Amino acid sequence: MALAIKATNLSKAYQLGEIGTGTLSRDIERWIAKVRGKEDPFLKIGEANDRASKGTSDIVWSLKDIDFEVKEGDAVGLIGRNGAGKSTLLKLLSRVTSPTTGNFKVKGRIASLLEVGTGFHPELTGTENIYLNGAILGMRKNEIKRKFDEIVDFAGVERYVDTPVKRYSSGMYVRLAFAVAAHLESEILIVDEVLAVGDAEFQKKCLGKMGDISKGEGRTVLFVSHNMSSIASLCNKGIVLKNGQVQIQASANECINYYYNTDKSNDLSAQWLPKQDQVPDPVFSLKQASLVGADFNLINGGAADANSLLYLVIEGDVKELNPAMKIGYELLDQKENIIFSSLSTDCPVDTAPVIKLGMNKIVSEIPIKFLHPGRYVVRVHVSIHHHRWICNPRDNKVILNFELWKSDVPSQNTEESIGIINIDHNFVNTYL
Amino acid sequence: MTNDSLVVEQRWDLDVKPQNSLFSLNLKDVWSYRDLLWLLVRRDFVSFYKQTILGPLWFFVQPLLTTIMFTLVFGTMGGFQTDGLPKPLFYLAGITAWNYFADCITKTSTVFKDNANIFGKVYFPRLIMPLSIVVSNLVRFGVQFLLFLLVMAFYVIKGTDFHVTWAIALFPVVVVLMAALGLGAGMVISAMTTKYRDLAFLLTFGIQLLMYATTVIYPLSTANEKYKWIIAANPMTPLIETFRYGFLGKGSFTWISFGYSSLVTVVLLVVGIIIFNKVEKDFVDTV
Secondary structure: OOEEEEEEEEEEEEEOOOOOHHHHHHHHHHHHHHHOOOOOOOOOOOEEOOOOOOOOOOEEEEEEEEEEEEEOOOEEEEEOOOOOOHHHHHHHHOOOOOOOEEEEEEOOOEEEEOOOOOOOOOOOEHHHHHHHHHHHOOOOHHHHHHHHHHHHHHHOOHHHOOOEHHHOOHHHHHHHHHHHHHOOOOOEEEEOOHHHOOOHHHHHHHHHHHHHHHHHOOOEEEEEOOOHHHHHHHOOEEEEEEOOEEEEEEEHHHHHHHHHHHOOOOOOOOEEOOOOOOOOOOOEEEEEEEEEOOOOOEOHHHEEEOOOOOEEEEEEEEOOOOOOEEEEEEEEEOOOOEEEEEEHHHOOOOOOOOOOOEEEEEEEEOOHHHEOOEEEEEEEEEEEOOOEEEEOHHHOOOEEEEEEEOOOOOOOOOOOOOOOEOOOOOOOOOOO | OHHHHHOOOOOOOEEEOOOOOOOOOOHHHHHHOHHHHHHHHHHHHHHHHOOOOOHHHHHHHHHHHHHHHHHHHHHHHOOOOOOOOOHHHHHHHHHHHHHHHHHHHHHHHOHHHHOHHHHOOOOOOOOHHHHHHHHHHHHHHHHHHHHHHHHHHHHHHHOOOOOOOHHHHHHHHHHHHHHHHHHHHHHHHHHHHOOOOHHHHHHHHHHHHHHHOOOOOOOHHHOOOOOHHHHHHOOHHHHHHHHHHHHHOOOOOOHHHHHHHHHHHHHHHHHHHHHHHHHHOOHHHOO
């Protein structure tokens, strides 16, 4: 298939620090160098974008010699930490700023959504803002007129179209703004993390709309998000950026795996170890709790694929056998709803693990395939039943967390289903 | 690699490079965004009088009060000559024309700073913004010009002795020249203030000072011989003189000065567009 975007040696340098008198003298120096046909003296000493270490130069390369190609109809997810250059790349592609070196070629019209509601004027009514915002995003008036009803319908603000948007609730405002952008008819759509706004239901609606755009209408989409689940569900291709350079360019699932594998900066803790100062319990002392994957290694960067396996491993030293001792865990979602609570004694007697004196290592599979993508917390608890806590989950002492994402599995549904859990179920037609 | 030769020649619609040639002005791009221009003008106009009772009538207030002030201060107390014309009419003519130019230049000169937010998020030909400013102000000018016509009609009914001349036919040209002059100079200044804002401070009072070097509150005919050349060198002077000459029959109109003004305007406009186009590409990084 033909290419939609092709970038060669694309770089962008930014100047650090304030612009003041010192900048003027340097500008003059640069200008003299340019007039004499020499290379820019300040660009040469630039270095890769590593925010943590203080560099020696005032010039920093947000992007350095990037090469990539995007095929027509691809949905490409841009993955990387904050400061990896994702936003700079989007800015370049949306032509908000120009590259320092290199170039890129584009086939078709580009519409970019770096922010929702750019150019909305608070005093103007919903209708007026739809037209204005549409035109700013590059739509012709007739195009907007044709899509007007669809936009209003999608945003669900029909009653308010003649009211100034300053009287809108922030949710309505964002919905309207996204609705305008979602109805752009450009061949290429560039989307920054604008979906981080609005309520969960609307976010799903937006993701669904984006899915329609890329899968249904076959348009090219470039999408930046920190949410791997939405990248996995929306995109078929991915690009991983780090310090302004392309790490890999592959399928979305490969990219997500690569990102989780190499980027340990996640705040997700897949392992819990006791601290020195904890007083050991006379009956049981917890030595370690960890989340491991199918290969029994700690999960990569705290992320688990819902189409794979996830185990909770609890290791502890039993000093005194007590038949009332129960080991278990609770699974909580991001909003701290307990999805389920499970105990080692829940299993039938013949399959329940037998606790022995000394070190025990109890393994339990967490049924992640029934979960929606997102962040989850595992709280380990140990107790002497009806007597006392050895490890109270309410203390939030032994907690592990992981991020669940779903490698792309073909389904007719582009939207996530509703509900706390995500049952993997069948529908069968029995042809009466 | 062998596949490469089979690939059909790729067609590209756009090639973005660090630097384009100085004269690739993308005027075609501007044309395709003309709907945006009108919508921006509409926005400016509508948002100006939202939640007011008098609405667009507020456009009248400023020139009216300024005229009364000038009549009192310069006309009555200062005893400035007005070429034998009724003082309010003389001042109003100058103020109406001058305001248009001054509004164009001041608003255009801060266009990057004012719109940094939009410019930083979405691409459209940046030239649309200053153009919309000039057209928005044209609406304002139109309303104020109406006021001028009303005052003129009042004096005609009163039987004051003045008459329009053939130069009234130059009126559309004068308006276009004023707009172009404000736009051109404004764009040059705007391009120069994206990185260093010093010039922006100069502009606010510079425009006020420039008004005194233009024939707004006195006719060119009464200007001091020694300094007359400075006033005549100001490209706005011939435009205001032509405006007065056309509508009120008094003023120093010569084709040479008018031609001079036109030439300066065209040069400034072209230079302005070129500089503006050069700066717009990455001003977002420095503004």
